[in-house]
Amino acid sequence: MTAKRRFQLVLIKPSHYDDDGYVIRWWRAMIPSNSLAAVYGIATDCAERQVLGPDVAIDIELIDETNTRIDVPTLLARFRSHSNFGLVALTGVQSNQYPRALDIARPFREAGIHVAMGGFHVSGCLSMLDGRAVDLDTCRDMGITMFAGEAENRFDTVLRDAAEGGLAPLYDFMKELPGIEGTPVPFLPKRYVTRTLGLSTSFDAGRGCPYQCSFCTIINVQGRKSRFRSADDVERLVRLNWAQGVHKFFITDDNFARNQEWEAIFDRLIELREKGGIPLGLMIQVDTLCHKIENFIVKAKRAGVTRVFIGLENVNPDNLTAAKKRQNKITEYRKMLLAWKAQGIITLAGYILGFPADTPDSIRRDIAIIRRELPLDVVEFFCLTPLPGSEDHQILWKKGVPMEPDLNAYDVEHVCTAHAKMSKAEWAAIYREAWSLYYTPEHMKTLLRRAAATGVPMGSLLKLLVSFATMVRLENVHPLQSGVLRLKHPSERRPGLPRERVWVFWPRFVWETLYKHVVLAGVIARLLVSRISIAFDPHARAYMDRALAPVGDDNDASLDLLTKTAGASAAIAHIRKVAELTSSSQLN
Secondary structure: OOOOEEEEEEEEEOOOEOOOOEEOEEEEEOOOOHHHHHHHHHHHHHHHOOOOOOOEEEEEEEEEOOOOOOOHHHHHHHHHHOOOOEEEEEOOOOHHHHHHHHHHHHHHHHOOOOEEEEOHHHHHHHHHOOOOOOOHHHHHHHOOEEEEOOOOOOHHHHHHHHHOOOOOOEEEOOOOOOOOOOOOOOOOOHHHHOOEHHHEEEEOOEEOOOOOOOOOOHHHHOOOOOEEOOHHHHHHHHHHHHOOOOOEEEEOOOOHHHOOOHHHHHHHHHHHHHOOOOOOEEEEEEOOOHHHOOOHHHHHHHHOEEEEEEEEEOOOHHHHHHOOOOOOOHHHHHHHHHHHHHOOOEEEEEEEEOOOOOOHHHHHHHHHHHHHHOOOOEEEEEEOOOOOOOHHHHHHHHHOOOOOOOHHHOOOOOOOOOOOOOOHHHHHHHHHHHHHHHOOHHHHHHHHHHHHHHOOOHHHHHHHHHHHHHHHHHHOOOHHHOEEEEEOOHHHEOOOOOOOOHHHHHHHHHHHHHHHHHHHHHHHHHHHHHHHHHHOOOOHHHOOOOOOOOOOHHHHHOOHHHOOOHHHHHHHHHHHHHHHHHHHHHHO
16 A cells, blocks of 8 residues: 655764864764664664554654764755654764754754654663753753653654654653563664774664663663573574675673673574674673683684673772772783683773772873783773763762763763862873873884784774774864764854854864874874784794783782782782682681
C-alpha cells in the first residue's frame, strides 16, 4: 500500500562549542556515535513494523554534528512540506552538549515542530537530582520533550504520540531498564560511517557496570546490573555491516571484561573472523583486572581486537580509594599491560588529573613514572569533573558547593570545581602540560621501539601518536573530540557571542588551517623517520627497557610506581603480609 503520509524523523547527535564559541566539527570525525547507531536501529525497526499504521511511512535522517553541518533552513522547509508531521530527536546528549542541543532545538520549536531530547544529561539529572536541577527547566519552558532511560521497546510510544500531536513533557524510564538481548541492533548506513576515520562504526554488547566509581555517570544511567546482547545479536550486526563493507567496530561497553557473555561473543567473532573471512578490527574498553580472567586476552586477540582502552585513572592508590576505584590495583598494572603487549595489541589508558592528593608536582612525578615503568602506548588525560549524573556531582550539589555554571565546560577538559591543593589556573595549566610531558619526541620514539619489540603495528600506533601529541596544542580540544580538517562556519557561533565579519573570519580560518597542517606535517615526518630507522634496525625485536622488563618481585619492589606514594608502599606491605600468611598456612 502506498503511504498517504510521511512522518519526518530527524535524529541529531549534537556536538558542542569550543572555547571561542564555534561548533566543533570535522571533515572526518574520530569517534562514531553509538547513541545514533542504537536509536537508528530502533527507529528503522519501528518503520519496518509500521508502528504509525500501514498508510504512514517514516522517513529517517541522521545527522552527527561532529562531521555534518545542520542545515536548519532546509530541514524547516522539509517539515513545512509535510505540515510539520514529524519529530526532531536530539540523541545521546551529554552535559557538555546540552547548551548546543538547546540552540539546535530553538528554531524547530519556534516553527511548531516536535522536539525530544534524550541522553546522559537528562537521564543522569533525573536519576540523581530533583528532576529540575541543572537547567532541565529550559527544556520544559521551550516545550522540548525529555526522554530519560533507554529507547528499546519504548520508542514506538514516542513516535505515536508525536504523530498524534500529543507528546508528553517527560518519558521517564530510569527505573525500568530494559533487557537488550534480541532487540534491534545498533546500525548506521555506510554513507554515514564514511564520515568517521577508518570507516569504523560501533555497538554496545552490554550495558551496566558493577563498580562504584564516584566520578562515573554510567552506573547511574545504565545501572550496575549487567545487561547484554547475545552472540546471535552480535553476529547479526556484524553481518549487516559486512554486507556494506564495514568491518571495524568500537565496542562501547564501559567494561567489556565484565560482560557475562564476553566469551560467547568472542567465540562467535573468532568464528566469523577465522572461518567466515570477515577481517574484523575491534576496539574494546576493559578494567585493570581483565588479565586475571582466563583466556580473555588471548581470545580478544583472536576475535580481532587491535586496541584496548583501560580505565587506569591514576597511579596513586590514595587517589583511587578517594574515587571508589578500589578495583584498580597498581601492583597489577604491569602484569596487565604486559599481557596485552604479549598479544601485540595497542593499549590506551585514561588518566584523570585533579584527584584529592594531586598537585602539579605530583602529577609531573607520576607522568615520569608512567613513561619509565609502564608499557603503555597512548595515555589520554582528563580533568576530574563532577558530571551531572555522577555521585561526585550529587554530593557537591546537595552541599551547595559552587560548580562551573556553563554546562558546555563539562567535557572533562575544563576545570569545573575547586581543588584543595591547586588553584583553578594551576589545575588547567597542568592539564595542558601533561600532554607535552608524555608526548615528547624522545618518548614517542621509545613507544615506537616498544611497539617493534612486542609486535604492535607501528603504523597504527604512529597515527594515534600524531593525534594525541598535537590536538590539545593545535586545536585546543581533547583528541577524542578530534578528527581530520577542522571545519567552522561564522553562522555556527554560540548565541550571545558577536558574529565575526566574513572578511575577518575566513582569512584567519585559512591561515590557521595552513599553520596547523604544517605543524602536523612536521610531527608526522619526525615519527616516520623514527619508524623507518627502527624498522631497519636488526636489533629492534630485542629492545628492552624498564617498562618491558618481565614482572618479578625483586625487580618491581624497586620501581618508583610502588615506592613513591604512601598508598603504594601500603599496597606492597599488604601483598607481602598476605604472601607470608599464605606461606605459613601452607607450611602448617
